[in-house]
Amino acid sequence: MRDLLSIRGAIALGLLIIITLGLVFATADIPFGDPKSNVGTYYLENGRRETGAANLVTSVVASYRALDTLGEVAVLFIAATGLSAILAAGTKRIDRKLEEASLVLATGCRLFFPLILLFGVYLFLHGHLTPGGGFQGGAVIGSAFLLIYLGCRRRKVSNTKTDTIESMSGLSFVLIGLIGLMIGGSFFLSNFLPKGEFYSLFSAGILPLLYIAIGLKVGSEFAGIIDNMMEET
């Protein structure tokens, strides 16, 4: 409360009010849920037929906008690398005694870790059929590793293994794109595999392969981030 009355607080509050009013007036004229762009209408009408994926979001994320997805994965990679570089620079490893987790947390960790991992794999494996996908599955896998670090502190995730999985999956993403460029068509990440039967697991060409690569990459990246942060606590 005291901060609010100071000059700094007053300036911050004033800025906040200006930004809020600006956002309200800027978005007041846009009707909610009204399709405005031709691109969106095109995706809705032709997405399923052209990509063979039952989940329309997947057909946009991993097929029409796959290059953007590659950029997103690269951003996450750079963030993880920067974090590990900052945390590793100049700090000495302090080997404090590990606190033992309570019985509830330790048991819950042992029971739920495989289930959460399985759910994450299911999410990115079925990304082209049901809601979910590479990023969601990878994030769920990352939260499973968070549970490991909270509950079973004695277990250690191998740093070299997560790094290997991360770089191999990133490499395979680019390789699939380059193969598509060579034999599929005239652009990067073009769908060169057969579309297959609608609603079956082996359908939609390269989309499941891309999602497996993204899921493994995001999952191992999050595991690496959590490992880096927990190391010195």
Place this chain on the structure above:
Amino acid sequence: MIILATVIVVFMLGAAIGIFFFKDLMNAVVASSLVSLMTTVLFFLLQAPDVAMAEAAIGVALVTGIFVIAIRRTERYEK
């Protein structure tokens, strides 16, 4: 559906304003996690299950975990 969405938005606003006033940063982290949880339900109500899943995994679990780790390494109470 409108009533449910309104209740969720009111909860979100309350939690978000609470973050501003909590002196104990652990409370603030839990409140921010509550905002993410409510956002997840809201995304699901607006028929965006893909986004809801990403928000649930990243906003509720990972961000909260990383904040808690960061608070453990620094200070818990705001001066």
